[in-house]
Amino acid sequence: MTTQQLFEQIQLKKSFLCVGLDVDLTKIPQHILALEDPIFEFNKAIIDATHDLAVSYKPNTAFYEAYGIKGWISLQKTINYINENYPDLFTIADAKRGDIGNTSSMYAKAFFEDLNFDSVTVAPYMGKDSVEPFLAFENKHTILLALTSNTGAFDFQTLKSKSEKLPEAELYQQVLEISKNWTNSKNLMYVVGATKATYFSEIRKIVPDSFLLVPGVGAQGGNLAEVCAHGMNDQVGLLINSSRAIIYASNELDFADKARAEALKMQKEMQVILEAKFSN
Ligand SMILES: O=c1ccn([C@@H]2O[C@H](COP(=O)(O)O)[C@@H](O)[C@H]2O)c(=O)[nH]1
Numbered sequence: 001m002t003t004q005q006l007f008e009q010i011q012l013k014k015s016f017l018c019v020g021l022d023v024d025l026t027k028i029p030q031h032i033l034a035l036e037d038p039i040f041e042f043n044k045a046i047i048d049a050t051h052d053l054a055v056s057y058k059p060n061t062a063f064y065e066a067y068g069i070k071g072w073i074s075l076q077k078t079i080n081y082i083n084e085n086y087p088d089l090f091t092i093a094d095a096k097r098g099d100i101g102n103t104s105s106m107y108a109k110a111f112f113e114d115l116n117f118d119s120v121t122v123a124p125y126m127g128k129d130s131v132e133p134f135l136a137f138e139n140k141h142t143i144l145l146a147l148t149s150n151t152g153a154f155d156f157q158t159l160k161s162k163s164e165k166l167p168e169a170e171l172y173q174q175v176l177e178i179s180k181n182w183t184n185s186k187n188l189m190y191v192v193g194a195t196k197a198t199y200f201s202e203i204r205k206i207v208p209d210s211f212l213l214v215p216g217v218g219a220q221g222g223n224l225a226e227v228c229a230h231g232m233n234d235q236v237g238l239l240i241n242s243s244r245a246i247i248y249a250s251n252e253l254d255f256a257d258k259a260r261a262e263a264l265k266m267q268k269e270m271q272v273i274l275e276a277k278f279s280n
Pocket residue numbers: 020022060094147148149150191192193215216217218219220241242243244245
């Protein structure tokens with residue numbers, strides 16, 4: 001999917017919601033546990049109940065890897081289900097990969113070719129040659145961690161470097177600035193936490209046109225309106241992720257309806273913001 005197609009979906013659905021599929025078997029309803037593949041059945045119910053309110057889904061691979069081969073099969077069935085039934089949804093494998101070049105190529109093949117995700121999250125720490133193998137895939141997107149939502153983000157990401165080129169820049173600013181010059185950087189998006197809303201204006205000065213994946217609303221307490229006020233661009237440029245607050249709204253028989261109600265609340269809030277921004 002191209003970013004133009006993603007923008008069109010946002011306009012059509014009046015939503016830039018990304019639902020996180022972080023399935024924890026200790027949190028899902030009892031009756032689902034009795035089924036043969038509870039992770040997939042849970043995801044299928046959540047996706048069917050929310051697909052018209054969201055433009056994107058983001059399984060975090062940790063929640064699948066934790067269950068070994070069974071988890072990988074559930075992940076594969078989930079992405080195939082989305083691609084076959086809702087091909088206009090933008091899919092994100094939140095896997096936070098990145099390694100020396102030949103290894104990164106294999107990660108890229110795994111997520112882009114074998115599983116057929118639209119995008120994968122990648123850590124920038126190993127630099128250009130660890131990221132460019134992902135960027136080589138046409139119409140696939142590499143979502144680079146820039147400023148993450150957790151408190152540990154301040155351990156390294158906001159440290160100022162002493163580099164000659166960017167003497168005053170914090171590490172996350174350097175990640176944004178330097179990665180713009182990498183081959184196929186048009187395929188880059190960035191992760192910026194909703195809990196870091198005050199940083200968005202600064203970030204937009206460096207990457208005015210890029211899409212930002214924004215986790216951290218809902219369970220982590222980030223504020224949607226604040227993020228939009230500082231982070232939205234002319235193509236919206238934001239995918240706001242919420243995982244636990246939507247998928248675990250209930251662990252009873254009504255879990256899918258309750259997930260829909262939570263997603264609808266977010267979509268309505270987004271619609272108001274979009275109408276205010278694009279009214280003229
Ligand atoms: O900076 C980051 C990067 C990734 N995440 C991931 O997003 C979801 C958030 O889940 P919630 O339940 O909505 O808090 C989860 O998969 C994280 O691993 C992040 O939170 N922050």
